[in-house]
Amino acid sequence: MYPSPALLEGLAKSPWVHRPIVMCEYAHSMGNSTGDLKKYWEVIRSHPNLMGGFIWDWIDQGILEKDKDGKPYWAYGGDFGDKPNDGNFCINGIVAPDRTAKPALWECKHVFQPISVSPVDLKNFDFTVVNRQDFTGLEPYTLKWLLRENGVEVQHGIIPAPACAPGENARFHVPVDQDKLKKDAEYVLNISWDLAKKTLWADAGFEIAWNEFTLPGHKVKPAAVVSGKARATENGNHITLSGKNFTVVVDKAKGAVSSYKVNGKEQFVSPLKPDFWRVPTDNDLAGGNHIFRDMRVWKDAVAHMTLQSATIDENQSGVVCTYRLPVDASTLKVHYLVEENGTLQVSADVLKGDNAPDLPRFGFTVEVPGTLTETAYYGKGPWENYWDRKSGAKLALYKTPTSDLQYKYVRPQENGNRSDVRWFALAGKNGGLMVRGGAKVDFSVWPYTAPDLEQAKHIDEVQVRDFFTVHIDYKQLGVGGDDTWSAQAIAHPPYRLSAKSYQYSFTIRTVKSIAQAEKLY
Known part of the structure; x- marks a missing residue:
């Protein structure tokens, strides 16, 4: 039960084990979990004596209740006056109590898929398909392809599925029109296998398997920098950078942008500031998880950091602040630079002390108006995904109501992340904000604060605000979940x-x- 991938591989190679091996339980899916499932299956598919395993569990075993105000929530151990109890320990499925898919289910679907494609010659669009099925060829499936340019579909087609017996592989070619490809754009080719006919369990067109590939030799141009001097003024603890239609105020002591005004309008509800903490997941809180326990020193690191130096750029357009963090002499360097058109550039460097523990996250957070009700992003989606649970998410341009970016776990915890994001924008009737990564960023948006989320035990207890909390991260710790107790x-x-x-x-x-944000990328 619950072997690590390394232990599982050790069993497969053991000279003392001469029988098939199946994990009766593995990948404990409690809360925001099921990380690095693909590693297990890389091991399983590499050894014929490994049969697979049973994820624990299928469903979150919560019971629908209403609080005194009539708000629904999922109840679990201890909510009925029952003593002793296991708390939320039976909330450990890949589907919610109402049988709707949790984000982890989409990862499982992709990792388990019975057909897989890999490139033979990606530049010439030649591929090989492996049929992992035991009794069925590829005849029941429609082979589709589509090409996305900067996240938007620009070419697509259907090609005949190659003859491929169970357990075998075959080659095929995708007829992409290469003459239409641009050097200064990113292209992602998606290849999928859909049911050709309706079955007892799914309609025609249901996607059985998919793989995607980023084409080499194509790259989006970096955003053009609109150079020009801002006017820098220093007043005690604040440095103000101002230009024709903007003002940016940097709080030196806190390392934060306390105000960002464009055309006289304040864009932030609260300061843009560094962030090293995440609201713990169930796996983070596991009794034996001493690694995350050690990370708790980062929770209040920003609140207690001390300013070492603050200097204005030679061109008067930026501020560089260096801080000593209260974690084993770690340091943080933040550079805020304003372009002539009011674009705010943020660069950050963290240097950990020799004995500092791992970071839970490295990023920035800011609160923005609740009127920014629509979001678009070019990254992994459409569902929530994380560093170690993103192979089941596709790279594309997505548009969604901002409030739908969150995921409501039965016991409130870290949620809603999107990985490998090139840009994202939040907007309303009167405009909005666009964030573009220097390379890629992760981001999440919540209609509540991190403390709101961290102190709640049930979904009805999370206080919904009239603003959104935005996280703009380099990365955060993966979700893990080989088990939830050690x-x-x-x-x-x-x-x-x-x-x-x-x-x-x-x-x-x-x-x-x-629409303007899309054109700017």
Whole structure:
């Protein structure tokens, strides 16, 4: 039960085990979990004596109740006066109590898919397909392809599925019109296998499997920097950068942008500031998860950091602030730079002390008006995804109501992240804000604050605000979940922020609409 991928592989290779191996329980899916499932299946598919396993569990075992105000919530152990109880420990499924899909279900679907495609020659669009099925060829499926340019579909087609017996592989070619491809755009090719006819369990067109590939030799041009001097003035603890239609106020002591006004309108509800903490998941809170316990020193690091230096750029357009963090002499360097058109550039470098623990996250957070009710982003989606649980999310341009970016776990916890995001924008009737990563960022948006989420035990207890909390991250710790009680609850090593230092950057600017944001990328 609950072996790590390394232990599972050790069993598969053991000279003392001469029988098939199946995990009776693995990948404990309690709360925001099911991280690095693909690693298990890389191991399973590499050894013929490994049969697979049973995720624990299928469904969150919550019971629908209403609070004194009539607000619904899912009840769990202890909510009925029952003593002793296991709390929310039976809330550990890949579907919610009402049988709707949790984000982890889409990861499972992709990892388990019975057909897989890999490139033979990606530049010439030649591929090989592996039929993992035991009794069925590829005849029941329609082979589709589509090409996205900067997240938007520009070409598509249907091609004959190659003859491929169960357990075999076959080659095929995708007829992309290469003459229409641009050098300065990003292209992602998606190949899918859909049911050709209706079955007892799904309609025709249901997607059985998919793979996607980013084409080499194409790259989006960096955003053009509109150079020009701002006017910098220093007044005690604040430095103001101002131009023709904007003012940016930097609070030196807090390392935050306390005000960002464009055309006289304040864009932030609260300051844009660094952030190292995340609201703990069930796996983070696991009794044996000493690694995350050690990370708790980062929770209040920003609140207690001390200013070492603050200097204005030579061109008067930026402020560089360096801070000592109260975590083993770690340091944070933040550079706020304003372009002539009012675009705010943010760069951050964190250098951890020699004995500092891993970071739970490295990013910035800000609160923005609740009137920004629509969101678009170019990144992994459409459902929530994380560093170690994103293979089941497709890279595309998505548009959604801002409030729908959250996911309501039965016990409130970290949620709603989107990974590998090139840009995102939040807008309303009177315009909005666009964020563009220097490379890629992760982001999430909530209609509540992190403390609101962290103190709640049920979904009805989370206080909904009239603003949105936005996280703009380099990355955060993966969700993990080999189990939810031991040191194995933590994310696998490749999905931890364990390095000595990290750097990233992004820009924020105003936009009139989501449509304008799309054109700016």
